[in-house]
Amino acid sequence: MNLTLRVWRQKNAHARGRFVTYEARNVSPDMSFLEMLDVVNEELIGREQEPIAFEHDCREGICGACGFMINGIAHGPKRGTTVCQLHLRTFRDGDHLTLEPWRAKAFPVIKDLVVDRGAFDRIIQAGGFISAPAGAAPDANAILVPKEDVELAFDAAACIGCGACVAACPNASAMLFTAAKVSHLGLLPQGQPERNDRVRNMVAAMDREMFGGCTNMGECQAVCPKEITIAFIARLNHDLLAASFKGRKPPRTAASP
Amino acid sequence: MDLSACDVLVVGGGGAGLRAAIAVAETHPNLRVAVISKVYPMRSHTVSAEGGAAAVIKPGDSLEEHAYDTISGGDWLCDQDAVEAFVREAPAEMLRLEHWGCPWNREPDGSIAVRPFGGMKAQRTWFAADKTGFHMLHTLFQTTLKYDVIQRYDEFFVTKLLVDEGRCQGVVAIELGTGKIHAITAKAVILCTGGCGKVFPFTTNANIKNGDGMALAYRAGAPLKDMEFVQYHPTGLPFTGILITEAARSEGGWLLNKDGYRYLQDYDLGKPEPRPVLRSMELGPRDRLSQAFVKEQEKGRTLEGPYGHYVHLDLRHLGEKLIDKKLPFVRELCLKYVGIDPVKEMIPVRPVVHYMMGGVSTDIDGATPLPGLYAAGEVACVSINGANRLGSNSLPECLVFGARAGKVAAAFAAELKAPSPSVLTQAHDEERRLEEKFRRGRGAKERIATLRAEMHETMEESAGIYRNGPALQKAADKLRSLQERFRHLTLDDHSYTFNTEQTAALELSYMLDVAETIVQSALQRTESRGSHQRTDYPERDDKNFLGHALAYRAEDGPPRIEWVPVTITRWPPGQRVYGR
Numbered sequence: 033m034n035l036t037l038r039v040w041r042q043k044n045a046h047a048r049g050r051f052v053t054y055e056a057r058n059v060s061p062d063m064s065f066l067e068m069l070d071v072v073n074e075e076l077i078g079r080e081q082e083p084i085a086f087e088h089d090c091r092e093g094i095c096g097a098c099g100f101m102i103n104g105i106a107h108g109p110k111r112g113t114t115v116c117q118l119h120l121r122t123f124r125d126g127d128h129l130t131l132e133p134w135r136a137k138a139f140p141v142i143k144d145l146v147v148d149r150g151a152f153d154r155i156i157q158a159g160g161f162i163s164a165p166a167g168a169a170p171d172a173n174a175i176l177v178p179k180e181d182v183e184l185a186f187d188a189a190a191c192i193g194c195g196a197c198v199a200a201c202p203n204a205s206a207m208l209f210t211a212a213k214v215s216h217l218g219l220l221p222q223g224q225p226e227r228n229d230r231v232r233n234m235v236a237a238m239d240r241e242m243f244g245g246c247t248n249m250g251e252c253q254a255v256c257p258k259e260i261t262i263a264f265i266a267r268l269n270h271d272l273l274a275a276s277f278k279g280r281k282p283p284r285t286a287a288s289p
Numbered sequence: 290m291d292l293s294a295c296d297v298l299v300v301g302g303g304g305a306g307l308r309a310a311i312a313v314a315e316t317h318p319n320l321r322v323a324v325i326s327k328v329y330p331m332r333s334h335t336v337s338a339e340g341g342a343a344a345v346i347k348p349g350d351s352l353e354e355h356a357y358d359t360i361s362g363g364d365w366l367c368d369q370d371a372v373e374a375f376v377r378e379a380p381a382e383m384l385r386l387e388h389w390g391c392p393w394n395r396e397p398d399g400s401i402a403v404r405p406f407g408g409m410k411a412q413r414t415w416f417a418a419d420k421t422g423f424h425m426l427h428t429l430f431q432t433t434l435k436y437d438v439i440q441r442y443d444e445f446f447v448t449k450l451l452v453d454e455g456r457c458q459g460v461v462a463i464e465l466g467t468g469k470i471h472a473i474t475a476k477a478v479i480l481c482t483g484g485c486g487k488v489f490p491f492t493t494n495a496n497i498k499n500g501d502g503m504a505l506a507y508r509a510g511a512p513l514k515d516m517e518f519v520q521y522h523p524t525g526l527p528f529t530g531i532l533i534t535e536a537a538r539s540e541g542g543w544l545l546n547k548d549g550y551r552y553l554q555d556y557d558l559g560k561p562e563p564r565p566v567l568r569s570m571e572l573g574p575r576d577r578l579s580q581a582f583v584k585e586q587e588k589g590r591t592l593e594g595p596y597g598h599y600v601h602l603d604l605r606h607l608g609e610k611l612i613d614k615k616l617p618f619v620r621e622l623c624l625k626y627v628g629i630d631p632v633k634e635m636i637p638v639r640p641v642v643h644y645m646m647g648g649v650s651t652d653i654d655g656a657t658p659l660p661g662l663y664a665a666g667e668v669a670c671v672s673i674n675g676a677n678r679l680g681s682n683s684l685p686e687c688l689v690f691g692a693r694a695g696k697v698a699a700a701f702a703a704e705l706k707a708p709s710p711s712v713l714t715q716a717h718d719e720e721r722r723l724e725e726k727f728r729r730g731r732g733a734k735e736r737i738a739t740l741r742a743e744m745h746e747t748m749e750e751s752a753g754i755y756r757n758g759p760a761l762q763k764a765a766d767k768l769r770s771l772q773e774r775f776r777h778l779t780l781d782d783h784s785y786t787f788n789t790e791q792t793a794a795l796e797l798s799y800m801l802d803v804a805e806t807i808v809q810s811a812l813q814r815t816e817s818r819g820s821h822q823r824t825d826y827p828e829r830d831d832k833n834f835l836g837h838a839l840a841y842r843a844e845d846g847p848p849r850i851e852w853v854p855v856t857i858t859r860w861p862p863g864q865r866v867y868g869r
């Protein structure tokens with residue numbers, strides 16, 4: 033099959049970008065989307081042109097490296113998949129596809145389809161960990177955790193941090209990501225001691241990073257490759273409300289061992 | 290060139306690297322730690338480990354049994370003092386991870402759930418659904434973020450170790466986003482760069498696993514140990530090499546040949562039972578299962594498809610409920626990549642290169658013979674994996690030896706003064722080499738893709754599941770000539786931002802070094818042991834080869850091999866018995 037690609041090319045963070053059109057000829061419907069880009073890139077290299085930069089690693093939908101917009105939809109038209117899991121059989125011969133990087137103030141473009149998602153790390157840094165002392169000699173016994181709680185925590189912990197939720201949100205909000213991270217730890221007993229501070233600090237970090245506010249549009253859950261639902265956003269809002277009634281501990285900076 | 294300095298520099302942000310960084314920050318909070326990684330830490334390959342991590346936790350199990358399973362599984366090539374330390378420290382490491390928020394699966398009573406795994410006589414593999422590596426890595430990553438002393442260099446590609454006055458004092462790296470070259474000095478360097486599956490054409494390993502750290506250490510003069518031992522995983526998807534986790538077999542999956550027959554019963558692996566039996570049949574060790582596949586193929590009892598020979602992995606009898614509960618990722622992978630639903634259809638599988646038992650030679654604290662240089666995780670060979678790793682031992686290995694290396698490197702760094710000034714001269718030489726070789730270099734004619742394809746073909750033909758002397762000799766010669774041709778490489782991409790062609794060229798040069806050590810060690814080990822099977826020397830030979838091969842770099846010529854004995858503490862070499 034043949035495809036026409038309109039691809040966002042941008043040399044570096046400071047350069048101005050523009051769309052350039054490429055043809056992907058005689059590609060097999062069994063190929064994955066990224067394999068098709070590999071083919072296009074091989075051709076570009078053959079013609080001594082710069083290949084299209086895009087992030088990828090595992091190509092199994094688990095590492096969260098890949099991701100860009102295809103015709104305005106994060107990770108393309110198929111639900112519950114990352115770009116690396118998308119196959120060309122999803123498209124029709126002769127389709128015209130526009131490929132753009134995630135667009136959000138908090139995710140500056142580094143090159144072509146690659147953006148800087150460091151803002152996500154900084155949200156986690158604000159509280160997405162457990163600092164209750166476990167250091168030197170952990171208990172000989174595991175903590176008992178109800179099976180259902182672990183299972184719900186799994187659903188939240190499934191977030192791969194790809195950024196599709198932000199890219200899809202008309203407000204460029206990072207609420208689904210933050211909610212997933214807050215819920216994962218908030219559902220486990222070991223996450224309880226810091227529950228209130230965590231939610232407050234992470235939401236504050238989200239605002240600092242210039243992500244937009246959540247107005248409950250639900251676009252995020254539609255593109256999430258791990259199908260994380262906005263029910264977790266409700267959970268976050270609930271925790272945040274509860275936390276605002278409770279005493280405030282000074283925010284943690286460095287951890288004490 | 291940009292200059293920066295730290296006390297302990299960890300190269301690699303996978304399970305081993307992050308665990309090492311945390312260990313430094315915990316034990317020596319005054320030291321500056323840096324983690325340098327060519328991909329975002331959370332994209333490291335640890336993320337794709339599925340099945341689980343072994344550590345003794347249940348009543349009835351014992352450290353001795355975990356040690357024995359590991360040592361017999363490794364065909365007595367493991368250093369037994371290292372194995373003893375490993376099994377002893379693994380449970381505490383796993384619990385520590387739970388305290389940091391790792392959602393381990395639970396039994397109905399709320400206690401840790403474990404599953405059986407190949408070659409293990411007791412159930413001791415902890416898991417987090419079938420995304421164990423993902424949850425472990427995320428937990429470790431989130432934990433590193435709470436330490437301000439841990440600085441990250443994400444998307445920095447290390448090209449050289451700086452060695453001066455007989456010790457390792459830092460690295461040179463390219464910042465991928467800008468193309469800028471950095472010299473980062475350190476009092477101790479810990480290599481945690483993972484494996485080298487991409488030396489072979491069919492592998493479960495992602496593109497980033499090119500043996501970088503092995504080649505870096507080797508070029509700095511440290512030896513690589515047991516490189517001839519390459520693990521084939523018996524169940525990869527043909528064509529893509531995507532792994533179907535061993536958990537599919539521990540939950541009760543069957544391997545069937547073209548006649549629907551559970552062929553493993555013909556290879557001294559036990560009798561077929563409807564339910565999984567530990568250390569038997571489909572739960573035998575990986576080397577034996579992969580070897581059985583080759584024999585079946587020789588007998589003409591495998592199936593043939595567009596991408597070569599394969600057999601079937603049958604999960605249908607497990608039912609939809611169990612598959613969705615315990616193996617959701619297996620179903621997802623099969624549906625997305627081959628359009629097959631394992632609830633209704635059998636999965637085509639074949640052995641694929643999966644794991645490197647060998648690596649940078651270290652002692653049981655992760656120290657290499659080169660002062661100031663440490664290694665942990667898949668890049669290292671301690672050795673607890675011997676001639677064949679047991680599934681689910683390598684994630685806990687990353688934790689145990691990552692932590693050990695971190696502590697010891699921190700203690701070493703705490704004693705030292707600043708690096709010697711002359712390392713910077715070396716860094717400038719490296720900058721010049723990179724500029725000349727990888728940024729200009731027009732006019733030459735060799736291409737990355739061609740050299741890589743020829744290397745793949747060579748490795749597949751000579752260093753596969755079964756090997757022989759003449760094929761290995763031919764491969765050794767061929768690799769020499771590929772090294773020569775590499776000097777005439779041409780690159781078309783001369784940009785500075787995310788120059789993927791440049792990194793591909795550097796990775797190819799690492800892989801060629803690693804490939805040479807694999808082939809040379811395999812050539813000189815004239816016996817069969819674990820994953821190294823020589824058709825011309827089919828027996829294990831403890832008299833001559835109960836030892837590790839150390840490959841040293843030679844100036845011009847193939848690697849030089851030296852031998853050191855295996856450390857035996859309590860388990861004298863014996864027969865490997867499965868299914869009986």
Ligand SMILES: Cc1cc2nc3c(=O)[nH]c(=O)nc-3n(C[C@H](O)[C@H](O)[C@H](O)COP(=O)(O)OP(=O)(O)OC[C@H]3O[C@@H](n4cnc5c(N)ncnc54)[C@H](O)[C@@H]3O)c2cc1C
Pocket residue numbers: 300301302303304305306325326327328329330333334335336337338339340341342343421422445446447448481482483484493494495497498501502532643644665666667668680681682683684685687
């Ligand atoms: C598909 C799959 C499934 C597996 N399942 C299991 C399992 O169920 N149980 C189990 O015990 N084991 C399993 N394994 C094995 C196990 O996952 C790996 O051995 C282990 O995760 C390796 O971790 P690591 O920290 O050593 O390296 P990795 O996680 O590979 O990390 C390597 C790091 O080094 C960095 N790096 C490499 N080169 C450079 C360079 N030149 N410059 C800068 N940085 C560099 C990378 O960026 C990365 O951060 C599996 C392996 C695979 C491939």
Ligand code: FES
Pocket residue numbers: 087088089090091092093094095096097098099114115116117
């Ligand atoms: S490349 Fe890893 S999720 Fe797509």
